[in-house]
Amino acid sequence: MNGTKKYQSFALIFGKWVCLGAIIGVIVGSTTALLLEMNDFLGDVRDRSKWVIYFLPIGGLLIGYMYMTYGKVYANNTMNDAADLNNLVIEAVHGKKTVMRRMGFIVYIGTFITVLFGGSTGREGAAVQMGGSVAEAVNRFFKVPPIDTKLILMSGISAGFGAAFGTPITGAVFGMEMVALGKLKFEAVVPCVTASFIGHYITEKAWNVEHEKFLLQTIPQMSITTIIKVIVLAVLFSLISITYCQLRHWIQKWTEKTFQKNHMKRAFTGGLAIVVLTLILGTTDYNGRGLDMLEQSFTEEVPPFAFLAKLLFTAITLGTGFVGGEAIPLFFMGATFGNALYPFLDLPLSFLAALGMIAAFCAGTNTPIAAFLLALEMFDGQGVEYFFVACIVSYLFSGHHGLWPVQTMFEPKSRLFNIENGQTIGQVEKNK
Missing domain, CATH: 1.10.3080.10 (Clc chloride channel)
Known part of the structure; x- marks a missing residue:
């Protein structure tokens, strides 16, 4: 009887992760399709109208106003600032801060302004932050227990990355790997894989968005x-x-x-x-x-x-x-x-x-x-x-450098670095 209950519990939890990952994948896949298509359109507009570059400082004022006015929320005795971008998502996974649901909308508008007026940028940051926002909304709507919210946030990251580059396998692992050095939380593998693959499928198949192709024409002989x-x-x-x-x-x-x-x-x-x-x-x-x-x-x-x-x-x-x-x-x-x-x-x-x-x-x-x-x-x-x-x-x-100062090191890359476990990249750089 106990064995039957264990299997039923496993099936219930497995089904929950699949369903939540699928919901996130569908939403993030669709929003990422919008991101990619709009970025292409705005990039073409800028290429045809070189003069729009002169409005980049004005675009900066608009972005700054958005983040200063709508990008800050005080919750759980902590200031959560959307201007921290991917760092906020990473800290939310570690339970230190909270991703606000409007963060994705703000970063999308900011990315469109940046691309249109000629700032040098990419797209995965916006997709990852939208993934975090959608995941946070799913957490609240379905009242996911606090112990599991970080897994859902990681699946949002996976969905955003997999959909943004058309690489669902990479996206699934990226969501588990980017939040910390030296540790992969495989407990999140089911929602991350589900969200990444469905996000990719929705972007590429349902919305017919094509990703860039980089052709590796020749491989040198092994020696x-x-x-x-x-x-x-x-x-x-x-x-x-x-x-x-x-x-x-x-x-x-x-x-x-x-x-x-x-x-x-x-x-x-x-x-x-x-x-x-x-x-x-x-x-x-x-x-x-x-x-x-x-x-x-x-x-x-x-x-x-x-x-x-x-x-x-x-x-x-x-x-x-x-x-x-x-x-x-x-x-x-x-x-x-x-x-x-x-x-x-x-x-x-x-x-x-x-x-x-x-x-x-x-x-x-x-x-x-x-x-x-x-x-x-x-x-x-x-x-x-x-x-x-x-x-x-x-x-x-x-070494212990990188894009996101809040990345936590569960273990240093090598004992030769003589760094204590649990520090962030930002802390290590500051100490140096």
């Missing part, structure tokens, strides 16, 4: 020499990612201190800086998402310092209060840096771009498993050995 080159390259790509993360965080801290956390003044100033940089370079290649040059880096040589320009544009854009995502900018930096190294290495161009794209993403997000799966899904399983090595090396050599 010790090639493996050594991949290791060295992964270290270099991780350094690019660290440089971006540190600059972006420094700009954010400096502008918050200078303008006393007035998001309107910060974003207005950041918008002015992007306009000036655009005029100096005489090109809009580094505004918006930069998908054209990202795809071009796989097939032909691009400007050798494109990765530095994108690094600076994105660090200023997101560091001064504009919103969006950082995965695509990291893809851009890694791929174009790999492209720049092509004349000096006896390796295929598309391989260098792909390796840089994955390694830079891995180093910035501290998600080696998700990054490896991303390579498998994006490049149809080609070059699996090289991408595995690149992910491990870039993860280790990036």
